[in-house]
Amino acid sequence: MERNNRTLKVYGMSGNKYNDTPTIMMKGKWLEEFGFKVGQKYNVDCQNGKLIISIKKNTN
Structure with a gap:
């Protein structure tokens, strides 16, 4: 794992009636390095x- 901190940008995506809605996108192999896999669920607090x-911990 190279870095523990990232600087990202909050984008505006057109939502209802073309009003911008704050949108945060993250992508990159670094997510996998930290344990985030494709299709996996996660929590945002x-x-x-x-x-x-x-x-998200498996609750099965």
Whole structure:
């Protein structure tokens, strides 16, 4: 794993009635290096101006 921090951009995507909706996109092999696999579910916790993204534990 090269870096633990990334600087990304919040994009605007056209949503309802062509109003921009904030959109965050992440892609790259680095996600796989941190354990995120294609098709896997994840949790996003929002708190104090931070998004905490974690792999959803299998509940089977």
